[in-house]
Amino acid sequence: MRSLGVFLLAIWGGAVQAVDICDELWFTRNLVFDHAGNCFQSPLGQAIFDNSDCLVTGAEPDPSEAGIVALVREMEAEWECDVDTTRTSLNIPNIAARLRVLDLPVADGFESACVGYRGPDVALHTGRHKDAPVSGVLRAGDDILYLFIPVDGWTFVDLGRGGEMGWAMIPDVPDLSCDGFAG
Numbered sequence: 001m002r003s004l005g006v007f008l009l010a011i012w013g014g015a016v017q018a019v020d021i022c023d024e025l026w027f028t029r030n031l032v033f034d035h036a037g038n039c040f041q042s043p044l045g046q047a048i049f050d051n052s053d054c055l056v057t058g059a060e061p062d063p064s065e066a067g068i069v070a071l072v073r074e075m076e077a078e079w080e081c082d083v084d085t086t087r088t089s090l091n092i093p094n095i096a097a098r099l100r101v102l103d104l105p106v107a108d109g110f111e112s113a114c115v116g117y118r119g120p121d122v123a124l125h126t127g128r129h130k131d132a133p134v135s136g137v138l139r140a141g142d143d144i145l146y147l148f149i150p151v152d153g154w155t156f157v158d159l160g161r162g163g164e165m166g167w168a169m170i171p172d173v174p175d176l177s178c179d180g181f182a183g
Contacts, residue, residue: 019092020092021081021109022076022082023083023091024092025072025075025081026081027048028072028106029068029069029073029076030048031099031104032065033061035065036060038056039051039056039059042085042086043085043086043087043088044084044086044087045085048090065104075108078109094162094163097135097164100126101127101156101165102132103127103128103151103154103167105147105156106148106149107148107149108148108149110147110183111147111182111183112146113143113145113182114176114178114181115143115180115181115182116142116180117138117139117140117141117178118177118179119138119140119177120140121139122168123136123138124137124138124157124165124166126166127167128154128167134166135164138168143159144170144176144178146183153169154168155167155170
């Protein structure tokens with residue numbers, strides 16, 4: 001049932017943003033294949049990924065990312081996803097920033113948020129290690145969106161401002177000092 005794949009978040013200054021879990025999962029799974037050098041044949045794959053550096057159609061994922069593909073396929077089945085690959089866009093905010101992420105986050109299909117974070121500044125990284133490039137900074141007053149599965153103590157968050165998103169070692173809601181919680 002495709003409609004189960006869409007959920008809403010009511011933060012970011014009161015704006016409601018619809019996020020499509022099936023688009024999220026399709027993007028993540030195919031980003032793994034893009035990293036492997038896959039040449040995309042569908043209009044959607046060609047619109048989202050750069051085929052100029054592709055190697056082969058049907059490339060196999062790197063063994064380090066094969067688990068992501070298996071997890072995403074399982075979740076796509078649970079959500080009964082059927083992404084129309086004849087279209088040329090996805091309902092994913094800040095997709096350009098997501099393409100720069102080194103360690104791929106996997107959406108969990110559920111949302112929560114820390115509204116009005118009250119802690120110290122925290123660097124967000126493109127990967128799950130302190131030496132990965134910084135992709136943003138979580139500051140007091142920010143809203144933290146939790147849309148992804150945490151991995152080894154790292155949480156992927158989207159701050160909803162100009163593509164500032166990344167991995168940080170922060171506790172999950174509600175173990176965080178915030179003005180309020182959503183989700």
